[in-house]
Amino acid sequence: MRAAPSPRLAKWLVAGPPTLFLLVFFAVPALIMVVASFRFPGEFGGLAPLAATRAGEDAGLTTENYALFFGDWIYAQIFAKSFVVAALTTLACLALAYPLALAIARSPRRRRDLMVLLVVLPFASNFLVRVYAWMIILGPLDLLFTPVAVLVGMVYVHLPFMVLPLYTNLEKHDPALLDAAQDLGAGAWQRFWRVTFPLSLPGILAGTALVFIPVLGMFAIPEILGGKDDWLVGNMIKEAFLGTRDWPFGSMLSIMLTLAVLAVAGIAAALGRGGSRGA
Amino acid sequence: MRSSPWLWAAAIAAYAFLYVPLAVVVLFSFNDSKLSAEWVGFTLEWYRRLFADDAMLAAAFNSLLIAVVAACAATVLGTMAGIAMHRYRLRGLGFLVLTPVAMPEILLGVSLLVFFVQVLDVTLGLFSVIVAHVTFCIGFVAIIVRARLAGMDESIFEAARDLGATPWQTFRLVTLPLIMPGVVAGLLMSFTLSLDDFVITFFTAGVGVSTLPLQIFTMIKVAVTPEVNAVSTLLMLVTLTMIVVASRVAPDALKGRG
Numbered sequence: 001m002r003a004a005p006s007p008r009l010a011k012w013l014v015a016g017p018p019t020l021f022l023l024v025f026f027a028v029p030a031l032i033m034v035v036a037s038f039r040f041p042g043e044f045g046g047l048a049p050l051a052a053t054r055a056g057e058d059a060g061l062t063t064e065n066y067a068l069f070f071g072d073w074i075y076a077q078i079f080a081k082s083f084v085v086a087a088l089t090t091l092a093c094l095a096l097a098y099p100l101a102l103a104i105a106r107s108p109r110r111r112r113d114l115m116v117l118l119v120v121l122p123f124a125s126n127f128l129v130r131v132y133a134w135m136i137i138l139g140p141l142d143l144l145f146t147p148v149a150v151l152v153g154m155v156y157v158h159l160p161f162m163v164l165p166l167y168t169n170l171e172k173h174d175p176a177l178l179d180a181a182q183d184l185g186a187g188a189w190q191r192f193w194r195v196t197f198p199l200s201l202p203g204i205l206a207g208t209a210l211v212f213i214p215v216l217g218m219f220a221i222p223e224i225l226g227g228k229d230d231w232l233v234g235n236m237i238k239e240a241f242l243g244t245r246d247w248p249f250g251s252m253l254s255i256m257l258t259l260a261v262l263a264v265a266g267i268a269a270a271l272g273r274g275g276s277r278g279a
Numbered sequence: 280m281r282s283s284p285w286l287w288a289a290a291i292a293a294y295a296f297l298y299v300p301l302a303v304v305v306l307f308s309f310n311d312s313k314l315s316a317e318w319v320g321f322t323l324e325w326y327r328r329l330f331a332d333d334a335m336l337a338a339a340f341n342s343l344l345i346a347v348v349a350a351c352a353a354t355v356l357g358t359m360a361g362i363a364m365h366r367y368r369l370r371g372l373g374f375l376v377l378t379p380v381a382m383p384e385i386l387l388g389v390s391l392l393v394f395f396v397q398v399l400d401v402t403l404g405l406f407s408v409i410v411a412h413v414t415f416c417i418g419f420v421a422i423i424v425r426a427r428l429a430g431m432d433e434s435i436f437e438a439a440r441d442l443g444a445t446p447w448q449t450f451r452l453v454t455l456p457l458i459m460p461g462v463v464a465g466l467l468m469s470f471t472l473s474l475d476d477f478v479i480t481f482f483t484a485g486v487g488v489s490t491l492p493l494q495i496f497t498m499i500k501v502a503v504t505p506e507v508n509a510v511s512t513l514l515m516l517v518t519l520t521m522i523v524v525a526s527r528v529a530p531d532a533l534k535g536r537g
Contacts (some may be wrong), residue, residue: 008444010446015363018356018417022375025414026387029394033386036393047397099289108285122297124518126475128495129511133300135503136307159297188283217383218339220477224499234385241389243481247397254389261382 027089036251037065046247065252075236075253079260082232086215089154093162093211094204096155101166101203102196105173118165123160130157131224138225149225154215161214162207169203170196202272209268233257301515308508325509331399339492342474345405345490349412350469356413357420357469358462362454364421365428380418387415388482395483403485411483412473419472420465426463460528467525471518 038061040048069075103117122130131153138144138152173196181191219234233253240250311322330334341402360376363369379387391414395407435457439449455462477492484493498507 011363011367014359015367015369018360018363018421019372019375022414022417025391025410026375029390032394032398036448047281057530096293099286100293103286103290118294119297121522122301124471124522125301125515126495126511128492128499129304129475129514130300130493132499132507132511133304135499136303137300156296157302190392213381214383217385219385234383237385237389241392246392250389251393254386257383258386
């Protein structure tokens, strides 16, 4: 019999290439950002060298970028504003998505796939096109370049991320539960509030994470639909890298954003675990 | 089943919210006026200008080239990753594959910008954009392929081994045909994601190369003309075609994200 390659070799043949690629182009760049956030800015943008090439030049590592962040309220304020926008977007998405997801879940089975497809379809058109569409609509209404425009754009772009997990959850509910509640004398509102809603909490949580996190880092929507006062963290990061070209400062902001995202993801995961224990 | 008229009214309002803006874009792409404020008359002028716009055509070509190369590379690597994650339960690989999908795009964009310029010292352009696109597409392919494998009966692979198939034969004759719909779905999804990407491209393209989304962004920021509506309408048509193809070739493609 021919000698088969050892299972270990097969394992590395399959897992090796994607692991290597992602180590080089995802993990290493991420670690470099951490280091870059402790560096000095270069004279012409980018990063200053680690070792000084001439006297008096800033070189080596510094905590100055973080000192700058914690030394001025303005940065914390913009982070806080990003959280507020993310929270408002999530709430608005929830308000729009819940009835829609519920209507789909309670439609005849053969119609559901089409209704879900109709939710995803606009989401398949280009991201910028979907944002630009609101420029046309909000312009004549004198709402363009206002916080309202930013919020509308955010909700529009992220709505499917709330509808899909909600629908996936609601679709699994056993209709017998509602029948039982009705037999026990519960009205329509009580049936929703005490049966459907509590059971849908995992779906709400998943949708919240899927909407909240991308909004937190969004720069294009405030850039297109908002005014200069509507800048969020993403806009500051973009400006640091491509505008003022202060890369260490931009790297520091990116690290802070990463920490914020990890905190949100951590809270969502903890709530998810708590929920599944309770169920 | 029980569903109050209120529920239906809210659902219809949500659908209207989703579709009215896109309908407005399409409508005004045929409007014989420089301003997208009121309907003046029907024209194909904006489409004619679009096809006479060299910068736009070059950008469209770049977008296609990037999407084809990035989607193929991401499909090969993502399929390997999906199989490896299913079979060997590698925690590290799972983290590497899923994190780029889950985090805000801007973080991947700026970290690759720093990496390309500061560490690799390459000129930003086609190469850096393609690599960046592969990085975030791998995850989507891997998720779809793994989901496909997860729903499969393990005994098929055991049967192949018992019948004396080598691991390579098992892969080529059993695993690959079975996961093919997932692989095709991943390929189409990567192609669409790459064609569509703005944020990561924005940071990794430099001044050397432009893509359709970058071109649209410039037009929106500098001078909005109905040409934007025309290119948007055409892009919608392309995506729509992709979805129809996907639903024929691989019916799983549309459920891949779920």
